[in-house]
Amino acid sequence: MSVAARIKFRHLQCFLEVVRLKSVSKAATLLGITQPAVSKTIRELEDALEVSLLDRSKRGIQTTAFGDVFLRYAGASVTALRQGVDSIAQVRAKGGAAVVIGALPTVSSHVVPCAVLNFKAAATGTVVRVVTGDNAVLLAQLRVGEVDLVVGRLADPEQMKGLAFEPLYAERVAFVVRPGHPLIGRTPFRLADVLDHTILLPSPGSIIRPLVDRLLIANGIGAVPDPIETVSLPFGRAYVRASDAVWIISRGVVADDIAEGVLAELPVDTDMTRGPVGLTTRADTPPSLPQLMLMQAIRAAAAEPAP
Template structure:
């Protein structure tokens, strides 16, 4: 038997603190006081007999014990939510919730959603975007049905399954007429003279970008701007001489339409798999499976 002293509020509170890495933010989201969140976590730790969070840093990080508990608590809550939705026949059961990295939101998801909704099933689509770790946390708690994006690091894929759809590289884009486009012999270190837009440190492609720059001896970029906002990136480089380092899928349409231009640099070493990530312990609903197939079809047309 499960210890009857462990309540649903303990699990929900724990999962939100683990996802947000903050008692303050979890309290705001759950609409309860910070002391109440702290007390709930402490109660849960006493009931489980172990420390769930490392409190030695500014942000809260899961201990190894907490990582194990998080894996099972999140999938259990996700299964419970799905069961309640289906049993009640609620509006939530008629919605397919997909988490999508910006690269697929611009490249394959529009075609997939158009094909999915054209079938006239009456099922609605909810698209959530954000950093990879955020989307995976939503997947674990059942707040999205599946995630489309780059494959995460192995330690983040425990309890999850990845289906490869296509591969994608990181590119460097500038406005048309940028001075570097006129260089007869372009070399990557030339970008050091220009402002650079980079993905944030927690983004799935940041390590790839850092390794690429380091391999070419670039250690000191001028006035870096870190952003995951596609709207800001597009607007900023169109009005400045800045260079945007971003996943190809985010800017593929802009480049094809001549709104942006690629710098002539070989970034093949940044190529990585893009695909579907799902939970291994929970079967997809019929509607979610249909949208996944529409995504597969849209991705196949890229090849």
């Protein structure tokens, strides 16, 4: 068993009270246990650490050099634990608190629904509000506190000032069509063949639009003639299923549709569009307990295999 595993809360509590009161007897009275029990607990702690923490002399009880160092961390640990307990008690007592998530389309169909489902199972009484929009709008709302956290692709550096980003996974774009599309199974498949059909491109303000433009240019495709620009899943899904259009979109937006056979993915190498998806929060504002719990649920959902 490791040293840390051998140290219990009672060890820290006894040590802190003996140091604060400079007396084993007073600490025993305060803790409601016997003096021998306090002395035994301190010995167990010192044995686990293999150092002497307290100097017991005629001048009373003083901390050793090791005790001074340990005191800082023991106090911080107990304080953090008490704050955690108090935070949970406050959430359980008040209820009705709200957490507002800004969700980009890439996480709206899988990660965020799974995370919210697991979070609500904890029965914290917290109201979860999910808002969508383009990245610039959601980050602006995050800065002024209208949104508590944003889940989606990493924004450009100039948009991230004052914000913190935690990467969760990497994602690329996909070229998707309806089942039975003329391009499915075509041999050889050439990317230029998509120009024979209507192209649905990401909106100009979206994070992935510059990545898609670079991908097309790298494959010898310049301006796309007469495109439709959208990141809307309902519109894109309906339009593609009703036509021979080709939709270029973040794969996370359509991953469930691909897995269920509602849409099909063309064999296009899009690795150059791969980029991080994660949590964006305000760098200067510590998250509340409900926010921390929801963030953990999002991490767990993001770690699950994609469809």
